[in-house]
Amino acid sequence: MRYSTESTILPTSAPELLEWAAAHVEARGFHDGRDGHIFGHNGTTTRYLTPGILGALDVAGGYVRMSSMRSYDYDAIEAAQLLALDVLSDLVSGGAVVHDTAWTSEERHRRAVVHRWGMEEGRTAAEVAGVFREAAVLAGRAQAAVQRLGVLGCERTSAGVLEWAAVRVESVGHRPAEESHDPAGYVDTAACTMLHALERAMRAVKPQPSERHPAWAAYREASGAVRLLAEYLAGGPVAPDGGPLEVEAEYRAVVLAWGNQAGRTAAEVAAAFRAAAPGPAGLEPVPDMGFPRVAGALF
Incomplete structure (x- = not known):
């Protein structure tokens, strides 16, 4: 060009x-x-x-x-x-x-x-x-x-976001680490953390700036997937002191820490994404895998 x-x-x-x-x-x-x-x-x-x-x-x-x-x-x-x-x-x-x-x-x-x-x-x-x-x-x-x-489409709902993230880790693999993905590979195809898979799912449902209000309203609803997953993993509400930015930061910290537990497998991560999804199949109690349940205990 x-x-x-x-x-x-x-x-x-x-x-x-x-x-x-x-x-x-x-x-x-x-x-x-x-x-x-x-x-x-x-x-x-x-x-x-x-x-x-x-x-x-x-x-x-x-x-x-x-x-x-x-x-x-x-x-x-x-x-x-x-x-x-x-x-x-x-x-x-x-x-x-x-x-x-x-x-x-x-x-x-x-x-x-x-x-x-x-x-x-x-x-x-x-x-x-x-x-x-x-x-x-x-x-x-x-x-x-x-x-x-290949590129996977994503339904603009909380359940859609969580299913997309589950398929992502099943497709590329899960890699517990501080880095978002395996440095030896590429950002969208290398084995990645649980949080990175969730971030990619949220990106997949984000509308274009030119799209009209209904698309953005659906996106805001779908963004609830982050809270649903964090609360599922923590075994209850995650509500630190502070404003929306602090709450969002703690949601993300919970997801990263749970996914980065030693020995965490892609199958466990995918199962957690799906179990956190709203609906009859979701929101079952998380299996006890040694993750601290008390909000703030990780930090």
């Missing part, structure tokens, strides 16, 4: 997006982001500002470059944006991002990981362009791995 800051043609694959981001840094320079911003302050038009590593990634993905005179394949564009972020964040982490349950989603955490890498002392435009190009090669391989595995 030809690079131009004026272009309104957007990449529909992660390798193209990452190559465009590399060219953007080479053309516009690099802002280290230590001031907390993903662009420098050297102008008024975003695509001409000196980009930080996230700024370059966002502009490459279409931020401030869309035109009302064009039609776009929004599904393909978003898939490219997400895979580009996944591969880049894994690369700068040394193979796979390490979980941080203080974040309310893995996607937001991954953006922070990339931003922090760009902030490191002495980081140069050449290094940033280089890591984008290295990620582009890896993204091509990751994309091919997904095509071989």
